[in-house]
Amino acid sequence: MAVATRMAFGHELIEIAKTREDFVVCNADTKTCGLEKFGQYFPQREFSFGIAEQNLVGGAAGLAACGNKVFLATFAVFASMRACEQVRNFVCYPNLNVTVIGTHVGLQVGGDGATHAAIEDVAIMRSFPNMTVIQPADAVAARAIAHSAVDFKGPLYVRLHRNPVTDIYDPETYKFEWGKANTVVDHGSDMTMIVSGILLKKALDAAAILKEQGVGVQVLDMSTIKPLDNEVIIKAALETGAIMTIEDHIIFGGLGSAVSEVVVQNCPVPMEIVGIQDRFGESGDSELLYKDHGMDVDSIIEKAKVLVVRKKG
Amino acid sequence: MSKFHFTQTDVQRLEEQAQQLRQDIVSMIHAAKAGHPGGSLSAVEMVTALYFHVMNIDPENPDWTDRDRFVLSKGHACPVLYAALARRGYFDPAILNTLRQYRSILQGHPDMNKVPGVDISAGSLGNGLSVGVGMALSAKLHNQNYTTYVMLGDGEIQEGMVWEAAMAANHHDLKNLVAIVDCNGVQINGWTNDVMTLEPIADKWRAFGWTVVEVNGHNMRDVLTALHTAKTMRKPTTILMRTVKGKGVSFMEDESKWHGAAPSDEELIKAISEINMGGVL
Numbered sequence: 156m157a158v159a160t161r162m163a164f165g166h167e168l169i170e171i172a173k174t175r176e177d178f179v180v181c182n183a184d185t186k187t188c189g190l191e192k193f194g195q196y197f198p199q200r201e202f203s204f205g206i207a208e209q210n211l212v213g214g215a216a217g218l219a220a221c222g223n224k225v226f227l228a229t230f231a232v233f234a235s236m237r238a239c240e241q242v243r244n245f246v247c248y249p250n251l252n253v254t255v256i257g258t259h260v261g262l263q264v265g266g267d268g269a270t271h272a273a274i275e276d277v278a279i280m281r282s283f284p285n286m287t288v289i290q291p292a293d294a295v296a297a298r299a300i301a302h303s304a305v306d307f308k309g310p311l312y313v314r315l316h317r318n319p320v321t322d323i324y325d326p327e328t329y330k331f332e333w334g335k336a337n338t339v340v341d342h343g344s345d346m347t348m349i350v351s352g353i354l355l356k357k358a359l360d361a362a363a364i365l366k367e368q369g370v371g372v373q374v375l376d377m378s379t380i381k382p383l384d385n386e387v388i389i390k391a392a393l394e395t396g397a398i399m400t401i402e403d404h405i406i407f408g409g410l411g412s413a414v415s416e417v418v419v420q421n422c423p424v425p426m427e428i429v430g431i432q433d434r435f436g437e438s439g440d441s442e443l444l445y446k447d448h449g450m451d452v453d454s455i456i457e458k459a460k461v462l463v464v465r466k467k468g
Numbered sequence: 469m470s471k472f473h474f475t476q477t478d479v480q481r482l483e484e485q486a487q488q489l490r491q492d493i494v495s496m497i498h499a500a501k502a503g504h505p506g507g508s509l510s511a512v513e514m515v516t517a518l519y520f521h522v523m524n525i526d527p528e529n530p531d532w533t534d535r536d537r538f539v540l541s542k543g544h545a546c547p548v549l550y551a552a553l554a555r556r557g558y559f560d561p562a563i564l565n566t567l568r569q570y571r572s573i574l575q576g577h578p579d580m581n582k583v584p585g586v587d588i589s590a591g592s593l594g595n596g597l598s599v600g601v602g603m604a605l606s607a608k609l610h611n612q613n614y615t616t617y618v619m620l621g622d623g624e625i626q627e628g629m630v631w632e633a634a635m636a637a638n639h640h641d642l643k644n645l646v647a648i649v650d651c652n653g654v655q656i657n658g659w660t661n662d663v664m665t666l667e668p669i670a671d672k673w674r675a676f677g678w679t680v681v682e683v684n685g686h687n688m689r690d691v692l693t694a695l696h697t698a699k700t701m702r703k704p705t706t707i708l709m710r711t712v713k714g715k716g717v718s719f720m721e722d723e724s725k726w727h728g729a730a731p732s733d734e735e736l737i738k739a740i741s742e743i744n745m746g747g748v749l
Contacts, residue, residue: 179609199609200609202605202640203639204632204636205632205635205636205639207629207632207635207636209594209595209598209629209632210598210601210629210632210633210635210636212598213595213596213597213598213599213601213602213629213633214598214599214601214602214605214633214636215602216588216598216599216602217539217588217598217599217600217601217602217603217604217605217606217616218602218603218605218606218609219602220580220587220588220599220602220603221533221537221602221603221606221607221610222533222606223606223609240592240595241595241598241629244589244591244592244595245588245589245590245595245598245599248579248589249579249580249581249588249589250581
């Protein structure tokens with residue numbers, strides 16, 4: 156199966172709404188995650204805010220201040236930047252029960268280019284006190300997170316990708332747990348790859364090839380970016396002595412920075428941060444863009460080999 | 469009897485209460501050595517009318533789900549809100565003199581998780597009406613009869629987000645939402661119409677689908693009547709209250725420097741004396 160994390164999350168939320176009446180949806184006028192159809196099924200529980208993201212977040216805060224669980228959805232660029240202050244001052248500061256769904260993240264916005272590509276949103280969202288930040292690696296995880304998000308209390312940011320992605324997890328066995336990394340494969344102790352989001356597939360492909368080439372890699376899925384699973388990071392640093400982070404986000408302030416903050420303060424080891432370089436996104440096929448930024452499977456393999464050499468000093 | 473019925477005795481009681489709030493405002497800002505007296509004093513009659521006569525609230529049960537809501541979008545005027553809440557019984561008035569101090573519940577802008585009776589943390593300008601839209605939507609969703617009142621500064625409506633919210637209130641038919649614009653005509657760097665022209669304010673709100681009521685914001689009878697009118701309208705209502713910044717303290721009136729400044733010891737004595745003599749305005 157290959158379903159986009161955004162569509163899996165949105166559709167699952169609509170399914171959940173059939174049996175759960177205890178949440179509402181606030182929409183801006185964008186095609187985000189399928190939730191724009193929520194009002195067709197549940198007209199009383201959907202509120203349209205038009206092309207006005209600041210008011211979207213402020214209105215969601217007002218609904219939440221009256222005891223409602225609120226999901227709001229828009230492009231991640233607008234949630235994190237146009238409505239940045241409203242998320243900070245009216246969701247995070249009062250610690251209200253609002254889930255901000257940010258879609259079209261990283262380099263996957265297709266032809267829309269830099270203005271619509273959220274490459275800084277994790278850096279922004281994780282810097283706010285009270286905020287929890289989550290990013291599923293595939294549709295299976297996205298659906299599981301939708302269920303957990305309905306029961307979650309407090310400010311939550313859910314980061315979702317645009318394009319269909321091959322399922323990694325088995326829905327029969329996958330369990331989502333807040334703040335816990337998931338060890339996806341453990342091919343050895345030469346290094347650890349810590350991944351958040353849909354690039355997990357590339358990390359797994361790279362790890363399989365590296366295994367054949369004699370490099371043993373452990374791959375962790377860090378779906379909760381904040382609060383971070385410090386314990387598993389420290390354990391990985393101690394046991395494998397080298398850490399590579401991989402994320403569809405600029406190399407500043409995202410997963411790589413978050414992991415670095417834990418590593419340098421607890422058990423410094425060589426690290427490599429794979430992500431979007433210090434330049435804006437652009438139009439074009441996302442696979443070409445990933446290659447251009449050194450985030451494709453071949454680049455990950457090359458960088459992993461260099462990292463293992465650095466580890467050996 | 470309607471909550472909006474009022475007698476001469478009510479008016480006299482409310483006017484006396486207003487003078488108490490004025491004293492509290494200048495006293496707490498003096499104690500804090502910082503704060504915003506001008507926009508607090510201009511809003512006194514309206515806040516008094518709301519908290520001591522009009523709003524359906526219960527200080528013993530601040531989180532009562534059917535209570536009327538109040539959003540102080542111009543959060544820097546929190547001294548008037550804090551004074552009203554304390555005098556209404558939400559917390560001990562002795563706490564007022566801890567305004568802005570370390571570990572005080574009375575932050576420089578209101579914090580709903582610290583102060584009983586504050587319905588939303590606010591203060592960053594331009595945001596409160598959107599929150600009010602959400603609260604009014606919630607009332608409709610759950611078939612509740614409460615009214616949401618949002619107080620904005622006139623300078624504040626220079627923020628574009630206010631008009632996003634104004635548009636949404638009309639779209640969602642929020643007749644349970646009342647915007648109150650404290651038109652004191654002064655913002656931090658001078659007269660509002662020198663900084664950024666606001667007029668014609670009433671036409672702007674009407675163009676967004678709101679009913680507009682204009683009132684002298686220092687006349688208690690007029691204020692009560694305007695609130696009654698707002699409650700009976702079939703559209704969201706804006707009360708444009710014409711006020712004087714720093715009202716009740718002669719040297720603060722119409723002076724932008726008193727937007728955000730604390731009185732000295734001598735100025736406090738003079739201010740309290742003037743407020744005591746002020747009585748019915």
